[in-house]
């Protein structure tokens with residue numbers, strides 16, 4: 467049972483706002499949910515299950531885990547957690563992780579691994595008869611992706627809250643789009659959500675980690691930095707860009 471703390475209420479408000487504002491869920495939807503075992507997708511799962519008891523909209527949730535295949539995986543524990551919530555976890559065991567770290571391909575293992583994972587996630591979403599795939603990205607992920615795309619891809623873009631793919635076959639939704647990562651960290655800890663440590667050798671050394679550290683240090687001097695970056699996404703002055 468969720469404890470309705472201040473942090474719970476903040477995330478709940480942010481998620482409710484995102485779901486309405488970006489038109490994410492309709493009555494009768496079958497929603498596949500990418501469950502990685504990390505705090506974001508576990509928090510998303512908790513809120514989407516709990517929301518069913520509160521709102522007059524019905525939907526079904528189908529958690530999906532792509533096991534990257536490192537030693538020390540936690541698929542059984544994740545399946546047990548889903549069972550406790552009355553859900554069945556679809557788990558696919560792969561060797562995406564070790565494959566992506568093989569010497570010949572090690573220049574960008576995260577890119578390779580996430581591309582393979584995304585592909586299987588979309589396929590499994592369709593196989594489960596779902597047209598919606600919910601992912602656990604939060605507001606900080608959106609801001610970091612904006613900077614990663616500018617710094618390393620030379621383009622101004624980020625993740626969308628509601629994104630139709632493959633001609634409408636699957637819609638990706640990100641219900642935590644407006645929720646702050648620091649709130650999610652606190653929520654996961656205060657509610658005692660399970661903690662699975664990520665056995666991936668690249669987990670701590672990604673571009674995202676570098677950007678997180680940069681934003682952290684800029685925010686110490688000015689706490690509005692992240693909020694301003696997020697706001698800039700809806701304050702685009704095209705007449706001052708080279709479009």
Ligand SMILES: Nc1ncnc2c1ncn2[C@@H]1O[C@H](COP(=O)(O)OP(=O)(O)OP(=O)(O)O)[C@@H](O)[C@H]1O
Pocket residue numbers: 499500501502503504505506507508530531532533534583587600601602603607
């Ligand atoms: N192995 C996986 N199986 C299923 N879904 C996944 C997996 N890895 C990531 N996802 C989905 O993609 C989202 C973003 O993945 P990312 O690796 O960026 O994780 P993250 O920001 O650390 O989030 P989390 O805390 O949920 O792991 C996750 O929140 C989850 O919904």
